[in-house]
Amino acid sequence: MIAGLNTCCITHALKANPIICIDMVKDFWLSAKVNRSGARGAGSVDAKIQGKDIIITEAIDREVLKFVDPTHYLTTFGRDKVMKDLQRISYDGEYPTMLKKLFPPYYRLLVHMFLLCISKNKGDLDQLNQIQTSVMVALVNNWDYNFFAFVLKT
Template sequence: MNVACYLSDPPKGFEMYKSMIVGLNTCRLAHSLRENPVIREDWIKHFWDNATAKKGDVVIKSKVQGKEVSVSEQDIREVLLFGDEASDPVEYSREKVMEVLEKMSYEGACPPPMTKKLLHPYWRFLAHIYLVCISGNKNVLDKLTLKQTSGVVSLVEGWKYNYSKSVFDDMLANVKTINEKYRYKFPRFI
């Protein structure tokens, strides 16, 4: 997890987002968005300094202050309470995603990538929250991959989606391409 959100009433002039905030406070991502444990940057640094995962691994292994730590998709599911199942999809077809994006007044061509600024501001807010708080996006915060867009439209439509696998896959990618700039992207829950 990247950051926690303070999902309270919007400030004056932004009342149109109240229903989105209510939705975020009641959706299956609510716990992961709002949970704000004490963040020990030194633990996170130790985790990434020592993190290893071989091709095909289903566990990231590391050492934090001399203690063995492992993180799996199931660990993420249990800690972040996404309410997903291992069998839930992590990506939907472009056609299915585009049908929903059209309902959301998306003005661009078929993703990927989906350009956030081409969404109506209401939905752009949701895409932004997803990119900043859930995804392991290491690039600009205006583009969403098909996998990330699938996560957003799954929230909108109430579709099954394996958020735990999505977060774990992003963590695996982080192990392979660790860079000081992205060191604190994950995991907030160590």
């Protein structure tokens, strides 16, 4: 499982250990505005940090996080494809609502870390929805997946 995660397209985003300045984060969130017509019509987030204008676009996010997944990659997979793979990894439950406790221990750890670190769940850290399940299956199998769209939209 570790070897697979080390070769997947989100390795950099998972391993990066940036220096975070709390004051700058606060400045960003106090001034951040969505600009739907910015960045040549693609949209952007415009903010001001310590008096300096900051413009964040999808292209910049992809570059910094090193997400190289093309935008045409899927963000969900069909029920049959997912169920087949869940059975292969010995998941002992139903789909689409997945329960962490029904995964084998090593996959349970991966699901736990995913829910804590990547998903937007603030609570309910024992359940995965259909999109989150697709992400997990894509990670485990190193399938083509639009991780950036998942991070951006969820």
